[in-house]
């Protein structure tokens with residue numbers, strides 16, 4: 505154990521979420537002595553799991569999905585040696601269900617817009633004419649100025665492009681809500697354009713990535729080994745209280761128990777709301793508190809059900825027009841079997857569902873399952889659990905994309921990382937991984 509009163513680190517990374525882990529991994533690989541500081545007893549931040557006391561099964565706080573174009577996340581997992589724990593669809597395939605039954609989007613391996621067009625054309629309820637009217641979407645997503653798109657909501661963008669109702673209802677609206685965590689009427693067109701451009705890029709041809717284990721297993725252990733091999737330390741259950749300065753340089757990180765460590769560089773990889781708390785009043789004045797406040801927060805509710813019989817035939821199903829927007833079937837995702845058939849309902853965004861009682865949410869999910877899946881009529885709930893993450897993401901409002909800060913802080917050796925920084929993405933593990941990697945590279949560029 506390194507004595508925290510005297511130890512000197514190359515870099516102190518405050519926050520052990522995906523951003524902090526990505527940063528620490530890249531620095532450790534470059535032989536930097538890193539202190540990775542996390543206030544909770546486990547790493548992963550908003551990507552974590554715990555054991556259910558009743559069933560003994562592991563539970564994710566909210567199951568995370570990836571897309572093939574999560575390049576920074578995939579490179580982090582390769583670095584940690586855990587990329588085989590995520591199974592990617594060879595091509596994007598998303599099944600949606602409404603009152604008329606199921607319809608599946610299957611992305612075709614065709615150049616550029618044609619892959620999307622062929623996928624849409626294969627969906628029940630979308631005519632060739634509707635596909636034709638969607639022809640400008642990807643071109644606009646790739647080429648239009650981000651300033652211009654960030655001034656409008658997705659809904660205004662779709663109106664301007666003439667996107668028909670069928671394509672919105674069966675495909676774009678549910679994807680926007682799950683990727684940006686808000687409805688198209690409120691979410692920034694620029695953020696969604698970035699998601700679409702990446703998902704349908706010629707580089708990212710894989711489809712959705714499903715984590716086949718409790719998601720904590722992606723990081724814990726692996727990052728500890730990397731950091732320790734380079735002479736650093738992962739400090740769990742340690743809340744950083746303040747970053748202390750000498751002149752304009754940060755020198756110490758002080759903990760809640762009064763102890764301190766010194767470091768050449770400090771990476772602040774905490775959620776945006778927690779950033780001001782790490783600075784005294786004088787230094788807080790240099791922060792752009794306007795943007796930190798405007799980012800706000802939006803909830804995600806997950807309803808975990810253990811059923812006595814299988815109801816889902818696939819890993820993921822979108823429920824069109826129902827409060828439960830997507831359902832995941834762990835039978836088709838996790839490699840470790842459960843004694844029961846586990847399904848997880850996802851309700852994204854500030855839709856008011858986070859204010860409902862657990863009983864109401866469970867009843868709602870069963871009603872939604874029965875409306876879409878005949879098998880659900882005979883299914884009994886053996887166990888249920890609701891996880892409400894009230895500050896799951898920042899709000900993806902128009903007007904914020906260009907204002908999000910980059911890696912550089914007002915001080916020469918303090919760096920920002922986290923999903924809230926200027927990655928161009930909504931709050932995602934990809935945005936977090938990218939920001940952590942950029943902070944590490946910025947530090948290496950000034951130290952090497």
Ligand SMILES: Cc1cc2nc3c(=O)[nH]c(=O)nc-3n(C[C@H](O)[C@H](O)[C@H](O)COP(=O)(O)OP(=O)(O)OC[C@H]3O[C@@H](n4cnc5c(N)ncnc54)[C@H](O)[C@@H]3O)c2cc1C
Pocket residue numbers: 518519520521522523524541542543544547548549550551565566567568569570742743744745773774775778804806893895896897921922923924931932933934936
């Ligand atoms: C329910 C849910 C579902 C989601 N689904 C998806 C999905 O499907 N796909 C996707 O890409 N993204 C998804 N996201 C978003 C994604 O999880 C986040 O964008 C990402 O994990 C943020 O990582 P981060 O490192 O920036 O922040 P965090 O994960 O919040 O990490 C910050 C860490 O800093 C620590 N910390 C804070 N203050 C201090 C302090 N003073 N001292 C020490 N430590 C401190 C915190 O404890 C935390 O561990 C979801 C999020 C939630 C909650």
